[in-house]
Amino acid sequence: MKTCKRNRLQKNPSRLNIMDSLLIPAGLSSALRKNLKILYFVWAMLRSSISVELKNMFTALLRRTIMFFNPYHVIEIHERSEHMVRNKLYSLAKAYLSNTCSHGAHKQHAEMTSLSVLPFLTIAEEEEVVDTFQGAKLWWYASSCKPKYITKKCKGEERFYRLTFLKKYRKLVEQEYLTHIFHEGRRILARNRQRRLFTNIRGGTGYTWTCVDFEHPATFDTVALDPVTKRDVIEDLMSFREGKEYYKKIGKAWKRGYLLYGPPGTGKSTMIAAIANFLEYDVYDLELTAIKNNMELKKIFLETSSKSVIVIEDIDCSLNLTGKRVIKKKDKDEAKAAPAVTEGYDNVNTVTLSGLLNSIDGLWSACEDEKIIIFTTNHIDKLDPALIRRGRMDLHIEMSYCTFEAFKVFARNYLGIETHDLFSTIEKLFLEVNVSPADVAEGLMSRSLRNADVDACLANLVEVLNLAKEEMSKR
Ligand SMILES: Nc1ncnc2c1ncn2[C@@H]1O[C@H](COP(=O)(O)OP(=O)(O)OP(=O)(O)O)[C@@H](O)[C@H]1O
Numbered sequence: 001m002k003t004c005k006r007n008r009l010q011k012n013p014s015r016l017n018i019m020d021s022l023l024i025p026a027g028l029s030s031a032l033r034k035n036l037k038i039l040y041f042v043w044a045m046l047r048s049s050i051s052v053e054l055k056n057m058f059t060a061l062l063r064r065t066i067m068f069f070n071p072y073h074v075i076e077i078h079e080r081s082e083h084m085v086r087n088k089l090y091s092l093a094k095a096y097l098s099n100t101c102s103h104g105a106h107k108q109h110a111e112m113t114s115l116s117v118l119p120f121l122t123i124a125e126e127e128e129v130v131d132t133f134q135g136a137k138l139w140w141y142a143s144s145c146k147p148k149y150i151t152k153k154c155k156g157e158e159r160f161y162r163l164t165f166l167k168k169y170r171k172l173v174e175q176e177y178l179t180h181i182f183h184e185g186r187r188i189l190a191r192n193r194q195r196r197l198f199t200n201i202r203g204g205t206g207y208t209w210t211c212v213d214f215e216h217p218a219t220f221d222t223v224a225l226d227p228v229t230k231r232d233v234i235e236d237l238m239s240f241r242e243g244k245e246y247y248k249k250i251g252k253a254w255k256r257g258y259l260l261y262g263p264p265g266t267g268k269s270t271m272i273a274a275i276a277n278f279l280e281y282d283v284y285d286l287e288l289t290a291i292k293n294n295m296e297l298k299k300i301f302l303e304t305s306s307k308s309v310i311v312i313e314d315i316d317c318s319l320n321l322t323g324k325r326v327i328k329k330k331d332k333d334e335a336k337a338a339p340a341v342t343e344g345y346d347n348v349n350t351v352t353l354s355g356l357l358n359s360i361d362g363l364w365s366a367c368e369d370e371k372i373i374i375f376t377t378n379h380i381d382k383l384d385p386a387l388i389r390r391g392r393m394d395l396h397i398e399m400s401y402c403t404f405e406a407f408k409v410f411a412r413n414y415l416g417i418e419t420h421d422l423f424s425t426i427e428k429l430f431l432e433v434n435v436s437p438a439d440v441a442e443g444l445m446s447r448s449l450r451n452a453d454v455d456a457c458l459a460n461l462v463e464v465l466n467l468a469k470e471e472m473s474k475r
């Protein structure tokens with residue numbers, strides 16, 4: 001990437017109107033620019049002494065001549081579209097340039113919003129940078145102009161980028177380069193975005209999502225899980241993330257459902273955080289009990305954005321969604337009397353199983369895709385098969401009691417060891433007792449052990465496991 005000298009014509013906005021199509025990078029077609037400058041000079045001399053009609057005619061002629069001889073094509077990307085709504089492509093181009101060529105500018109702007117994790121540098125106004133794409137050279141020029149319509153939102157200057165390239169690359173730019181900017185821009189914005197953890201609360205005007213920064217430290221390196229399961233999950237996530245075209249090809253919404261099941265303290269919530277961190281997605285922690293009816297549920301699902309993990313924890317406890325899909329007539333009265341609402345019939349104040357299924361994978365659910373939906377439960381057997389069937393909950397992941405393999409992850413992360421004399425004792429004990437990974441973690445890092453050495457930590461764990469064994473034998 002290298003900078004170009006600024007086209008001096010661009011400094012004078014009044015000349016921009018007539019010399020619009022002349023905005024070509026300096027130094028490249030100096031002869032052509034020289035001739036056109038002369039033409040412009042003659043025009044400026046004549047302008048005051050001729051009639052308006054003649055003036056217009058001459059302007060049009062001049063423009064056409066310039067366009068005919070000008071070997072360049074220009075695309076402008078304005079901050080706002082014609083209807084004064086934000087032009088997404090402008091922000092994506094800005095992100096793209098910040099990452100790709102802004103260092104080529106003499107003057108840059110450093111920006112950081114509340115939604116970004118790192119500052120990023122954009123090219124300042126009146127600066128020009130060069131990009132290359134499949135052998136084509138492209139000039140980006142940042143500027144601003146008066147907006148066409150003055151609105152409350154847009155009173156002052158409106159910024160825009162002018163992209164200039166040889167006419168022979170027009171097809172390449174229109175069909176490939178702009179799409180490249182779109183995807184790259186999205187990727188850069190997603191990477192630099194402060195990820196958020198949302199939860200639904202009931203406000204004055206009904207339900208609403210509220211959020212905090214998502215900063216959970218769990219990763220797949222810190223989750224203690226059987227290595228084969230861990231590898232399968234990672235592979236599944238990777239193929240999901242890269243699967244946009246595949247999902248399109250098979251005609252399926254780009255979504256995937258995971259069911260995490262297992263006893264308390266086996267790492268289901270930790271696993272959700274690791275998944276979100278791995279994919280770099282936001283997390284929507286959906287509290288079903290705070291939602292009044294199916295309509296609200298549908299709306300709240302619609303308000304989740306793409307690149308997100310939607311979580312319903314303890315689905316078996318959230319609502320009574322465990323019965324058959326169609327409730328029998330004689331059960332209606334009982335169900336009506338119960339505050340926790342069952343499913344099956346259309347009561348306006350209920351969230352029903354079919355309402356939930358609809359929100360997960362009905363027609364509406366495909367509006368913003370690239371989403372992972374995760375349910376967790378301690379009791380998989382209590383759930384309606386319709387809720388967890390494959391295709392809806394595509395992957396069922398069992399989070400079980402701690403195994404020796406899982407313990408080795410804790411040993412590595414908590415104690416920084418790969419092996420130890422006590423490992424064989426611990427391995428034997430894991431075959432005899434059921435302890436959750438949470439208990440093992442606690443056994444290795446209880447308060448009294450914070451400053452203790454490895455031997456003491458492992459000895460403490462052996463004690464915890466022996467106690468669990470004793471308790472099991474008493475039962
Ligand atoms: N598999 C695991 N890997 C790493 N840490 C774990 C694992 N399981 C549990 N832990 C530790 O135990 C604590 C509790 O785990 P977590 O909340 O993820 O369990 P859970 O399965 O969601 O439990 P519950 O069913 O009660 O919600 C975590 O803070 C974490 O430190």
Ligand SMILES: [Mg+2]
Pocket residue numbers: 268269270313376
């Ligand atoms: Mg949990």
